[in-house]
Amino acid sequence: MFRQPGGHVVRALTIAGSDSGGGAGIQADLKTLHQFGVYGMCAITALTAQNTHGVQDIQAVPASFVQQQLESVLTDLGADAVKTGMLASADIIHTVADVLEAHAVQHLVVDPVMVAKGGAPLLQPDAVDALKARLFPLAAVVTPNLPEAQALCGYPIRDLADAKRAARDLAQSGVPIVVIKGGHAADGRPNDAVDIIYDSGTQTFTSLVSPRVPSRKTHGTGCTFSSAVTALLARGEAPLTAIAMAKAFVFEAIDRAKDWDVGSGHGPTDHTAPANTSLLVPPAPLQHGSSYVYRDGTWTVHASPPAGL
Ligand SMILES: Nc1ncnc2c1ncn2[C@@H]1O[C@H](COP(=O)(O)OP(=O)(O)OP(=O)(O)O)[C@@H](O)[C@H]1O
Ligand SMILES: Cc1ncc(CO)c(N)n1
Secondary structure, three states: OOEOOOOOEOEEEEEEEEEOOOOOHHHHHHHHHHHOOOEEEEEEEEEEEEEOOEEEEEEEOOHHHHHHHHHHHHOOOOOOEEEEOOOEOHHHHHHHHHHHHHOOOOOEEEOOOOEOOOOOEOEOHHHHHHHHHHHHHHOOEEOOEHHHHHHHHOOOOOOHHHHHHHHHHHHOOOOOEEEEEOOOOOOOOOOEEEEEEEEOOOOEEEEEEEEOOOOOOOEOHHHHHHHHHHHHHHOOOOHHHHHHHHHHHHHHHHHHHOOOOOOOOOOEOOOOOOOOOHHHOOOOOOOOOOEEEEEOOEEEEOOOOOOOO
């Protein structure tokens, strides 16, 4: 386990739903935190009966019990960083926000999970406003995918210009860094997975690009990505470095899983991909406003920044 300069073990808390299939949600989060050498804890918001073909059923956890889990963890073990995933309802969002405010949590990553890849809703529609109003102002980093960014902004995101507008608009809710993940982009540059980062402080866009692995085993990529960012923020990495290392880790996790036989549908990624290797780390501090590509285990400045998603 990694230790802080003061000597204590680095700890991170995930507040999310359980995926019985083990590829997304709490299970992906804890596997990822562990892989990054960070002690993982959890507060479960909902139970899903889920596999690589979809979500068969959901049991919500009462907001009062989510609160109890959070209090149990934060009053004893504490957390150097926290992430949220599936929050299920507005009730749970308000509860989570109240507790995180009371404990003055540092380094909050909000993954605004709304719909599973198979189409099952994981957040009640009336909860979208609560997410923006209560949790975004507490967040260090928010990581919507394209459909989530569309739902949060209320307009379609068809190209790079739309994605940049959405990132800037979402930052208006008081978010220092917004990452619009391009995993869902079907057109534009089908061979690349392009993520757009907006930094409110410098008001700049940075793009991170990797080849798109030709695989349908991408269940839980968003959970894995946001957990890796959380682990790295807990370890004290700068946000842009954390995001780049997380993207490289997800690429490797998808790449490793492309030939495996876990489930017969949209399989999970392989969380045993190397996390503590210098390969994930950009060679020099990333500059806000530039474009970088991760290819063949190395980050380099992108000679031709992406023109599309
Ligand atoms: N086929 C792929 N090859 C390479 N990178 C990918 C691929 N699919 C997604 N990614 C990357 O994975 C990360 C997560 O993005 P994605 O848009 O898939 O999240 P998500 O939709 O929230 O995932 P999920 O809902 O399954 O948890 C991003 O960095 C994205 O660029
Ligand atoms: C529990 C849960 N959280 C998040 C996702 C999104 O991948 C999912 N499919 N299931």
